[in-house]
Amino acid sequence: MNQKIEKxxxxxxxxxxxxxxxxxxxxxxxxxxxxxxxxxMLFIKLKVEKDIANIYSVIVMVFxxxxxxxxxxxxxxxxxxxxxxxxxxxxxxxSMTSSALESKSEGVILGIINNMFKLAGSVIVAGVVSxxxxxxxxxxxxx
Amino acid sequence: MIKVGKQSIELxNVYVHESxxxxxxxxxxxxxxxxxxxxxxxxxIGGEKSWEKAEMRMFKDALDIxxxxxxxxxxxxxxxxxGDLNNQIVVGNYVLRDYEIPYLGVFGAxxxxxxxxxxxxxxxxxxxxxxxxxxxxxxxxxxxRQFRYPTEYGGKKVDTSTLxxxxxxxxxxxxRFSDIKLTRATIGRVYDAEIKxxxxxGRVMSxxxxxxxxxxxxxxxxxxxxxxxxxxxxxxFYGKDMLIKIFDEYNIDxxxxxxxxxxxxxxxDNQNVLAGGSGCGCCAAVSYGYILKAMREKKYKKxxxxxTGALLNPIMVAQKExxxxxxxxxxxxRVE
Numbered sequence: 001m002n003q004k005i006e007k008x009x010x011x012x013x014x015x016x017x018x019x020x021x022x023x024x025x026x027x028x029x030x031x032x033x034x035x036x037x038x039x040x041m042l043f044i045k046l047k048v049e050k051d052i053a054n055i056y057s058v059i060v061m062v063f064x065x066x067x068x069x070x071x072x073x074x075x076x077x078x079x080x081x082x083x084x085x086x087x088x089x090x091x092x093x094x095s096m097t098s099s100a101l102e103s104k105s106e107g108v109i110l111g112i113i114n115n116m117f118k119l120a121g122s123v124i125v126a127g128v129v130s131x132x133x134x135x136x137x138x139x140x141x142x143x
Numbered sequence: 144m145i146k147v148g149k150q151s152i153e154l155x156n157v158y159v160h161e162s163x164x165x166x167x168x169x170x171x172x173x174x175x176x177x178x179x180x181x182x183x184x185x186x187x188i189g190g191e192k193s194w195e196k197a198e199m200r201m202f203k204d205a206l207d208i209x210x211x212x213x214x215x216x217x218x219x220x221x222x223x224x225x226g227d228l229n230n231q232i233v234v235g236n237y238v239l240r241d242y243e244i245p246y247l248g249v250f251g252a253x254x255x256x257x258x259x260x261x262x263x264x265x266x267x268x269x270x271x272x273x274x275x276x277x278x279x280x281x282x283x284x285x286x287x288r289q290f291r292y293p294t295e296y297g298g299k300k301v302d303t304s305t306l307x308x309x310x311x312x313x314x315x316x317x318x319r320f321s322d323i324k325l326t327r328a329t330i331g332r333v334y335d336a337e338i339k340x341x342x343x344x345g346r347v348m349s350x351x352x353x354x355x356x357x358x359x360x361x362x363x364x365x366x367x368x369x370x371x372x373x374x375x376x377x378x379x380f381y382g383k384d385m386l387i388k389i390f391d392e393y394n395i396d397x398x399x400x401x402x403x404x405x406x407x408x409x410x411x412d413n414q415n416v417l418a419g420g421s422g423c424g425c426c427a428a429v430s431y432g433y434i435l436k437a438m439r440e441k442k443y444k445k446x447x448x449x450x451t452g453a454l455l456n457p458i459m460v461a462q463k464e465x466x467x468x469x470x471x472x473x474x475x476x477r478v479e
Contacts, residue, residue: 005353
């Protein structure tokens with residue numbers, strides 16, 4: 001490519017508002033986590049054991065993530081929050097529900113079941129593999 | 144027809160007749176809504192069950208409107224040249240099952256609207272055919288699912304991303320006289336801006352737009368002042384800015400009469416469209432819809448239309464390849 005164009009390409013390269021995005025991700029991601037924590041506290045108040053209460057609140061948050069995806073709200077929130085909506089478990093629910101919704105037109109088996117993990121599959125594989133690696137390290141070091 | 148310069152041709156007996164343009168809800172809320180023939184207020188285009196069917200319905204409507212406005216039926220048409228963004232250009236393949244029209248499918252990504260005109264015009268210029276339909280379509284949701292993420296996915300879209308326009312446009316080319324004549328065409332070649340970001344397509348395509356427009360000026364020995372309006376397909380905000388600055392480097396002034404379809408179809412200040420519109424339908428809706436009518440209303444006499452296409456393939460991008468781009472140009476003139 002010639003130098004004049006290369007120069008303009010560099011000059012016009014858009015700057016991403018990284019700091020602003022961090023702040024928004026922190027605030028909205030934080031709010032989602034607070035909601036999750038409030039559910040945990042609620043379940044503990046209802047005399048559920050702490051470990052079980054954690055699981056219950058995860059189930060509730062996944063449900064809420066899927067519900068807001070289906071209602072077409074989660075992607076709008078994601079546009080403001082960025083990573084703040086992807087990192088919490090609601091983001092995991094969103095990636096599965098959105099893939100399922102998108103593939104609905106190809107039927108249950110070839111569409112929904114086949115494509116549900118299209119985006120979330122990488123998270124599962126990465127989670128399992130890193131779990132094995134960390135578990136092995138822990139075993140070998142005898143911790 | 145004669146070849147002019149390196150990549151251009153001059154045409155003598157191709158006229159553009161009535162067009163049919165059908166758009167989706169967001170385009171219908173945009174500033175150009177009076178120039179569209181039909182506006183659907185839901186993205187399912189009248190409740191179709193899949194996005195692909197929705198796009199086909201839109202294309203079929205545009206085809207029927209175009210035939211009706213020209214007082215033709217499908218048997219009068221010698222050929223149709225069209226394409227879209229879906230794999231195997233399914234829209235034309237399926238819709239045209241119901242029509243008795245010989246069909247040539249073309250793919251030039253978002254440059255299809257002009258590519259189809261250039262291909263279709265050759266049959267008329269050669270006096271082989273009398274009536275040729277040209278056109279294209281794109282749908283926001285079919286493009287999103289094919290090139291990016293599911294529509295409801297909660298990832299953030301960056302400022303440079305564009306919104307694929309939901310629109311279908313068809314126009315009739317003929318050797319019969321009409322007030323708008325196709326006089327020049329420049330066929331672009333493939334360029335590579337060496338950008339890998341599939342969310343920065345405007346800047347990817349601006350380089351192809353630059354080379355095609357520059358070649359057009361060189362081939363015909365003209366300057367931008369030759370035209371009342373120079374219009375690129377879907378560079379949108381960032382691509383348009385880059386194109387003007389590249390021309391500045393070459394001391395060619397594009398500030399006065401240049402605009403981009405992606406910025407015209409939406410009201411970027413009041414509609415949430417990020418950098419602007421993109422997709423095959425963007426250039427088709429603006430050029431087949433607005434430009435043809437505006438020329439007939441005597442707003443413009445001579446217009447250079449440059450449709451730009453980012454030849455994006457998600458598999459190639461995943462393999463760390465850059466995104467090539469292409470741009471084709473035509474000139475429409477109002478004749479008395």
